[in-house]
Amino acid sequence: MNTFLSLTLIALLLSILAGLIRVFRGPAPAERMLAAQLFGTAAVAILLVLSQLMQMPALLDVAMVFALLAAVTLVGFVVLASRGVR
Amino acid sequence: MTDPLVIFDVALALAIVALAVAALSVRDLFAMIVLFVVFGLLSALAWVRLSAPDVALAEAAIGAGVTGALLLKTLHHLRYVSGTLGQQAAYGVTPLTPVPIGVTLANAIFCGLITLGLAVAYLGAPAAGPGFDALVAEAMPRSGVDHPVTGVLLNFRAYDTLMEVVVLLAAVVAVWQIERGVSDAPAPVLGEVWQGFARLALPATVVVGTYLLWVGAEAPGGAFQGGAVLAAVGLLLLLTRAYVPQPTHRGIARGAFVLGTGVFALVALLVASGGRVAFEYPLEHAKTLILLIEGMVTISIAVTLAALFHGREPVAQTKGGRDDT
Amino acid sequence: MLEIAAAAFIALGTLFFVAGTVGLLRFPDIFCRLHALTKADGLGLALIAVGVALLAGTAGAVFRIALVWFFVAVASATCGHLIARYARHGVRHD
Amino acid sequence: MTPDLIYGLCGVAVFGIGLVGALCAQDRLRRVLALKLCSVGAGFLLVVGAWRTPPATPDPVPHALVITGIVVMVSATAVALALIRRLQSLEADDER
Numbered sequence A: 001m002n003t004f005l006s007l008t009l010i011a012l013l014l015s016i017l018a019g020l021i022r023v024f025r026g027p028a029p030a031e032r033m034l035a036a037q038l039f040g041t042a043a044v045a046i047l048l049v050l051s052q053l054m055q056m057p058a059l060l061d062v063a064m065v066f067a068l069l070a071a072v073t074l075v076g077f078v079v080l081a082s083r084g085v086r
Numbered sequence B: 001m002t003d004p005l006v007i008f009d010v011a012l013a014l015a016i017v018a019l020a021v022a023a024l025s026v027r028d029l030f031a032m033i034v035l036f037v038v039f040g041l042l043s044a045l046a047w048v049r050l051s052a053p054d055v056a057l058a059e060a061a062i063g064a065g066v067t068g069a070l071l072l073k074t075l076h077h078l079r080y081v082s083g084t085l086g087q088q089a090a091y092g093v094t095p096l097t098p099v100p101i102g103v104t105l106a107n108a109i110f111c112g113l114i115t116l117g118l119a120v121a122y123l124g125a126p127a128a129g130p131g132f133d134a135l136v137a138e139a140m141p142r143s144g145v146d147h148p149v150t151g152v153l154l155n156f157r158a159y160d161t162l163m164e165v166v167v168l169l170a171a172v173v174a175v176w177q178i179e180r181g182v183s184d185a186p187a188p189v190l191g192e193v194w195q196g197f198a199r200l201a202l203p204a205t206v207v208v209g210t211y212l213l214w215v216g217a218e219a220p221g222g223a224f225q226g227g228a229v230l231a232a233v234g235l236l237l238l239l240t241r242a243y244v245p246q247p248t249h250r251g252i253a254r255g256a257f258v259l260g261t262g263v264f265a266l267v268a269l270l271v272a273s274g275g276r277v278a279f280e281y282p283l284e285h286a287k288t289l290i291l292l293i294e295g296m297v298t299i300s301i302a303v304t305l306a307a308l309f310h311g312r313e314p315v316a317q318t319k320g321g322r323d324d325t
Numbered sequence C: 001m002l003e004i005a006a007a008a009f010i011a012l013g014t015l016f017f018v019a020g021t022v023g024l025l026r027f028p029d030i031f032c033r034l035h036a037l038t039k040a041d042g043l044g045l046a047l048i049a050v051g052v053a054l055l056a057g058t059a060g061a062v063f064r065i066a067l068v069w070f071f072v073a074v075a076s077a078t079c080g081h082l083i084a085r086y087a088r089h090g091v092r093h094d
Numbered sequence D: 001m002t003p004d005l006i007y008g009l010c011g012v013a014v015f016g017i018g019l020v021g022a023l024c025a026q027d028r029l030r031r032v033l034a035l036k037l038c039s040v041g042a043g044f045l046l047v048v049g050a051w052r053t054p055p056a057t058p059d060p061v062p063h064a065l066v067i068t069g070i071v072v073m074v075s076a077t078a079v080a081l082a083l084i085r086r087l088q089s090l091e092a093d094d095e096r
Helices: A002-025 A029-053 A059-080 B004-025 B029-049 B053-081 B101-124 B133-142 B148-156 B158-178 B191-215 B223-239 B247-273 B283-310 C002-026 C030-056 C059-089 D003-024 D028-050 D060-095
Strands: none
Touching: A002 A029, A002 B004, A002 B029, A002 C002, A029 A059, A029 B029, A029 C002, A029 C030, A029 C059, A059 B029, A059 B053, A059 B191, A059 B223, A059 C059, B004 B029, B004 D003, B004 D028, B029 B053, B029 D003, B029 D028, B053 B223, B053 B283, B053 D028, B053 D060, B101 D003, B133 B148, B133 D060, B148 B158, B148 B223, B148 B283, B148 D060, B158 B247, B158 B283, B158 D060, B191 B223, B191 B283, B191 C059, B223 B283, B223 D060, B247 B283, B283 D060, C002 C030, C030 C059, D003 D028, D028 D060
16 A cells, blocks of 8 residues: 555656646746646645655645645735736 | 655655756746745655654745745836836846856856765764754653644743744844835735635634644644744735735734744743743743743744735835835 | 555546646647646545545544645635636736 | 655755855846755755654754744845845936
């Protein structure tokens, strides 16, 4: 079971790394924000799996904070990336 | 066959290094900040793997979240001032003076040597030093809390934490000195979906922040993490201009800035007046005192971080003073 | 039995994550990418949460996992909406 | 290969990258960011020093130090960014 969970973690991490290509290629800030949203969700998923794998229930709190902050950061990106009208 | 978890660790470490390089070399500054936030996120994951969930919480909330927001706000301001806000991509916003290639090369070699020395020192260091584990484990029953990191932060090394709160206070004083003016930027229109979400998310965030503060006594969490999560509420309110700091609110803000430092120092003095060392809380009251200090420090941290994000001191508007983000 | 079910949920969830990322990389414009990513990720996280909750056992852990899932679901829907608004006509200020 | 070795080397590398960035980067914003990278690298080394092979629990003192360091770093960053914003405003006024 633990091997399987580790493999899951690797797949999720690879999915984050693939998303980085989108941050580089852009072209618009919207694409980069979208990639940031992927990272937030994937990091929460990694933390959920890790909490089981490392037997640390405290990681669920960390996952909760990640979820909250991902939302806040994304709103920051949307509001402060405004081009043109201000 | 190697443990797949080792592969995960190696991949994560490589990703972190690659992100550091990418954040410093990508041309677009907006992409730089996104990459930096992802870097913070992945470092937090790495610290979770090193069984340091407290540090991971602090890094995710303060190191990635608040710092990212600060950088983004500054970028927005710089682009506004330099009149490049309308452009799609955010290339350099500060004027560049060409540096001779030799100087850059010399700098890089110098840094390389330092890093090499660090790597050699790290690899040559004894595998596991004595550390403080035994000392802390022995003293824990006398600390009044069950979570070692909270015990260290608020009891055994409380001087450090007091000084840290003072540093935050000094930072907000400095920022208020550097920047002045009142915000007259209009509120962004985010639509009805956002309104509904904010009604749910803001109270939920306050609950999570308070929960982190409370759970800090026995599990990862505590004043800094709780304060940072509460600061996120302030950041959201300031970002969406649901709250615009007014000059008349300065008194309350100042009170909140010094609240943490004040209560912390007061408790230390009261304890010391009872013939003890400054932070040697009497055992029967230790948990109450620690929770009191943590609660006040949390409020201070939340308000101070939000004020650092807002930047300028809200002063009464002068004529033609249109200088803000 | 429980473990096999949990493993199946987690594997399926991971598959959705990978699919979402492929969509982010391969689809032609921002709205297609948005459509692929937010939905696939939301479902992926829900499946992984169910799997981990099956393994976790204690009521407190299950409750917190449910909370995390609920918040991510609501937040990612809102953020997807905000990004779409932004991509369509920037952020108006008034 | 244990996590402490992997992440320790990662920390050294991040510190070095940050140092190069702080000295060689041209843009002010990027320099501040590079210094932040340095602090994360240093944090890595402290957390690695605290790590003990599970099931032993890690040493809490370096953890507390890193948390303190993160908060001090965000204060320093905020002041540096305020200075950058002020500098830019002053330069823009000079050009007019």
